[in-house]
Amino acid sequence: MHEYSLASAIVTQIEEIVEKYNVIRVKKIIVSASPYEMIIPDLLQEAYKIITHEMEKFKDSELLMEIKAAEITCIDCDYTGKPTEEGDPEFAYNFLCPKCGSRDTHINMKQMTIETVDLELSEE
């Protein structure tokens, strides 16, 4: 379950932010990823709960995942951006380049980004 490692990487980065502020609690973390990153949102959330279970500042916090557009790079013409809607019927994750029509494309499978974190801060 690689979602556990991913949740752990997210928590580590949020902890660094928490140290910079006078944080009472982390309330909500929003991450974004494309649908082609082998991430099952339910498993990611489950892993997050397991990791933060005994972390006082993360108590009752939530991790939400938003889906964003996939990004491809074309081997033939160096286009980088959204693929056409049409994928290869035979090979999943081989997408058509909208610029030159090549199917020889690489898909960025590590787009997951920590977008925002909502923190409950003490004003003192």
Added chain:
Amino acid sequence: MVEIKQISVKKKAYVVNDELAENIRNKMKTKNKRFFNVMGSIGSGKTLILERIAERLSPYYKVFVINGDVATTIDADRIAKCGATTVQINTGGGCHLTASLMQKEFDKINIDDYDIFFTENVGNLICPAAWDVGAAKNIVVVSITEGEYVIKKHPIIFKGAQIAVINKCDIEGEDFDSKTLVEDASKIKSDMEVICTSAKTKQGIDDLITALGIDIPKRE
């Protein structure tokens, strides 16, 4: 008084691992060392291939292998008998290796004492695909006994690899066929190097070593 503040983070979730992996890659390159990540299913033949590679290279190079498994030191012990220095990481349930796990092992040795480094990742075709360990090349091993659709079913790990090894070709015949796997590996990524091997008979092992860019004298 409390306030809720939303912080814009905009950082890649993998950034810590990927930066460390890039650091390992650059360090190896600067020191003129080679580091390869061998991935594949349980039973695909990764360990026997590494045993064959260790046997072949150890008269000429100092080889260091980091093995990843949930438990036991079986693989590291096997490869150590073939002339390589080995270390076993037990992940205790973890399904892949990471750059930090590599770094911890590299910190325990003097990199300059070795020429070529391998890591044998935890056996599966899913989780290791997303975690860069800092290798110069990723190698995926599939055996023809895994079925003709194994590459189509696991495209992501092949997308991130430079070399696909189709193993157990010695038992090719009516029941097991390498043709579809060879074709699929090339179709999934046009610049993929595809090597057919039999670790059992040593067929293709020298071709694989050549594909890794390692010079060795020809077999007599």
